[in-house]
Amino acid sequence: MDWKRKLASRKFWACITAVVISLIAFTGANPETTERIVALIGAIGGLSIYMLSEGLADSKPVDVKVDTKEVMEDKE
Incomplete structure (x- = not known):
């Protein structure tokens, strides 16, 4: 089971909340x-969700392409 994906799922947290609310209601709180x-x-x-999504975004390499011709023209 991919726990990172599960913990970042809104459906998972909605399910956890529903179960906890049901248990609390059952106990008469x-x-x-x-x-x-x-x-x-x-x-x-x-x-x-925030921590896992930021971690995933930071772990991917950034693809930066530099046009050397344009850089050389800027220096002149």
Whole structure:
């Protein structure tokens, strides 16, 4: 299983949130507790998606092409 891809998936975090909310509702927690836990999961999910997407973007090489003729003309 590709955990990097899973952790960067919004569907995965929506599923985790749904399961946690169901478990909290099953235990009879008050709405304030449920709201706080959902906010925490959302924050962790958003941070994970950002970190993994930035890591993937930074790991790819940048293809830079320089026209040497244009550079030489600028120096003259």
